Amino acid sequence: MSYSVKNTDKKDMYFFIGGHPAFNVPMGGEDFNDYYVEYEKSETIIQEFKGKTTVIADNTAKVPLSHELFANDVFMKDAPQSSWIALVSEKSGRKIKLNYDPNGCIAVLSSYFEDKAVTEQAKFVSLEPWSSVPVYCDKEEDITKMSHAIKLSPDKEYVFEYSIEVGQ
Numbered sequence: 200m201s202y203s204v205k206n207t208d209k210k211d212m213y214f215f216i217g218g219h220p221a222f223n224v225p226m227g228g229e230d231f232n233d234y235y236v237e238y239e240k241s242e243t244i245i246q247e248f249k250g251k252t253t254v255i256a257d258n259t260a261k262v263p264l265s266h267e268l269f270a271n272d273v274f275m276k277d278a279p280q281s282s283w284i285a286l287v288s289e290k291s292g293r294k295i296k297l298n299y300d301p302n303g304c305i306a307v308l309s310s311y312f313e314d315k316a317v318t319e320q321a322k323f324v325s326l327e328p329w330s331s332v333p334v335y336c337d338k339e340e341d342i343t344k345m346s347h348a349i350k351l352s353p354d355k356e357y358v359f360e361y362s363i364e365v366g367q
Contacts, residue, residue, distance in 0.1 A: 200218060200220075200360065200361050200362070200363075201358060201359070201360045202216055202218075202358070202359045202360070203356060203357070203358050203359075204216060204351060204356065204357045204358075204359070205355075205356045205357075206351040206352065206353055206354065206355055206356075207353075207354070208353055209353050210353065211343075211350050211351065211352055211353070212350075212351045212353075213342045213343050213345070213348040213349065213350055213351075214342075214348065214349055214351065214357075215329070215330065215331060215347070215348060215349065216329070216330045216349070216357075216359050217303075217304075217306075217327055217328060217329030217330060217359075218327060218328050218329075218361060219308075219325050219327055220297065220325065220326060220327070220363060221308075221323045221324065221325040222286055222295050222323060222324055222325070222326070223322055223323060224264070224286065224309075224322060224323060224324045225288075225322065226288065226291070226293055227291075229288055229290050229291060231264060231265070231266060231319075231322070232263070232264065232265055233288055233289045233290045233291075234263075234264045234286060234287065234288055234289065234324070235261050235262060235263045235264055235287055235289060236261070236262045236264065236284060236285070236286060236287075236307055236324075236326075237260055237261050237262075237284070237285045237286075237287050238256075238260045238261075238262075238276075238279065238280075238281040238283075238284055239260070239280075239281035239282055239283045239284070240260060240279075240280040240281045241256075241258045241259055241260045241280070242256050242258070242259070242260065242276050242279055242280060242281060243256060243257055243258050244256040244262070244274055244275070244276050246271055246272075246273075246274045246275075248271035248272050249271070251271060253271060255268070255274045260281075262307075264309075264324065266309070266310075266311050266315075266318045266319075267311070268309075269308065269309045269310065269311040270311045272308075273306050273307065273308040273327075274306065274307055275304055275305060275306035275307070275327075275329075275332070276304065276305055276306075277304045277331075277332050277347075278301065278302060278303070278304070279301050279304075279305055280301065281301060281305070282298060282299065282300070282301045283296055283297060283298045283299065284296070284297050284299070284305050284307070284326055285297070286324055286326060293366075294365075294366050295326070295363065295364070295365050296363070296364040296365075296366070297326045297328060297361060297362070297363050297364075298361060298362045298363075298364070299328035299361040300328070300330075300359070300360070300361070303328060303329050303330045303331055303359075304328075304329040304330075304331055304332045304347075305326070305327065305328055305329070306325075306326075306327040306329060307324065307325070307326060307327070308324070308325040308327060309321065309323060309324045309325065310323070328361040330349055330357075330359045331347040331348070331349060332347040
């Protein structure tokens, strides 16, 4: 996947860009809990949500999946050590690998609802490559002052790319 942003204006342009590729989990005869997220290298990932801090990964490359893991929304790593992330089935060995620019941000998302029956219907995991931490993570409302916004000068172009490999 390749996105190109070109500033055709005469003044600076600020933006955020990323992808939301989502994958069916579980795949055939498996359970959601049979999967894990694997990073190329060990990462420490701390999730902050509504004043609550949760350690998702503590210097590890493997994060076992459960619906409860997403009870506090998405988890992400800004400027990760890894340049790829994979969604892997412990049972079948199925693997979906997403390659991205580690200068940005990588997020992992799935649905969680208080009603477990509703959660069970949300059969997906999204591996989300971003050019930088998403806009909703900044408390600043003026995009020109947001710490992670990308500033593009007039007549300049920004290219954001990632690739997906599917295998077993």
